[in-house]
Amino acid sequence: MSTNRPPPPVHTLLMRGIFEENPIFRLALSLCPAVAVTTSVKNGLMLGTAVLIVQVLSSMSGSLVKHIINPKIRIPVFTLIIAIWVSAIDMILAAYFAAVYQEVGLYVKLIVAFAIIISRMELFSMKHNVVPSFWDGLGMGTGFLAGMVLAGSFRELLGSGSLFGIAVVPFKPLMLVVLPAGGFFTIGLIMAIFNWVDVKRGHKLPSNTGGSHG
Numbered sequence: 001m002s003t004n005r006p007p008p009p010v011h012t013l014l015m016r017g018i019f020e021e022n023p024i025f026r027l028a029l030s031l032c033p034a035v036a037v038t039t040s041v042k043n044g045l046m047l048g049t050a051v052l053i054v055q056v057l058s059s060m061s062g063s064l065v066k067h068i069i070n071p072k073i074r075i076p077v078f079t080l081i082i083a084i085w086v087s088a089i090d091m092i093l094a095a096y097f098a099a100v101y102q103e104v105g106l107y108v109k110l111i112v113a114f115a116i117i118i119s120r121m122e123l124f125s126m127k128h129n130v131v132p133s134f135w136d137g138l139g140m141g142t143g144f145l146a147g148m149v150l151a152g153s154f155r156e157l158l159g160s161g162s163l164f165g166i167a168v169v170p171f172k173p174l175m176l177v178v179l180p181a182g183g184f185f186t187i188g189l190i191m192a193i194f195n196w197v198d199v200k201r202g203h204k205l206p207s208n209t210g211g212s213h214g
């Protein structure tokens with residue numbers, strides 16, 4: 001299908017996913033699960049880690065089979081690959097992290113439909129070898145994980161007065177923050193900070209290539 005292209009340096013692949021093309025705060029992808037899950041650091045960490053693992057494994061798998069996939073059916077094949085890894089991660093989390101899994105299990109299953117994973121397979125893995133695809137997946141997955149932990153920390157601290165379930169203050173400062181409206185406010189605020197930093201550094205703001213769905 002596509003010929004292999006010279007990949008960007010490793011540090012570029014990592015930093016791009018964390019900062020320049022952060023899935024949540026720059027590309028506005030997977031906002032619905034991000035808002036629903038980040039009511040606590042623990043939940044955000046769980047889902048973010050699951051997405052990171054699935055992103056890396058799916059990107060590598062897509063790169064491995066890119067030469068034998070018929071272009072007409074590549075999206076269904078991508079979905080099948082993602083579903084296999086999601087099923088494996090889902091069973092592991094259910095077996096070893098049952099308590100937290102009860103709260104985020106539904107969203108773990110929905111990782112199959114997360115736009116960030118399938119878009120990286122289409123845009124990067126189909127054009128590069130396994131090793132660069134690993135680093136690209138790691139960068140994008142780490143960016144998603146960092147976004148989930150950051151939003152979860154902000155919301156749990158201000159909304160519940162705790163971090164990782166441990167009380168930091170003896171009261172709940174702003175309970176509104178843990179509600180859905182507070183989730184959108186939190187993510188919007190962090191997006192604004194990302195944009196402000198870029199403007200201060202003289203960088204051009206990236207266009208929004210995603211949506212608020214999966």
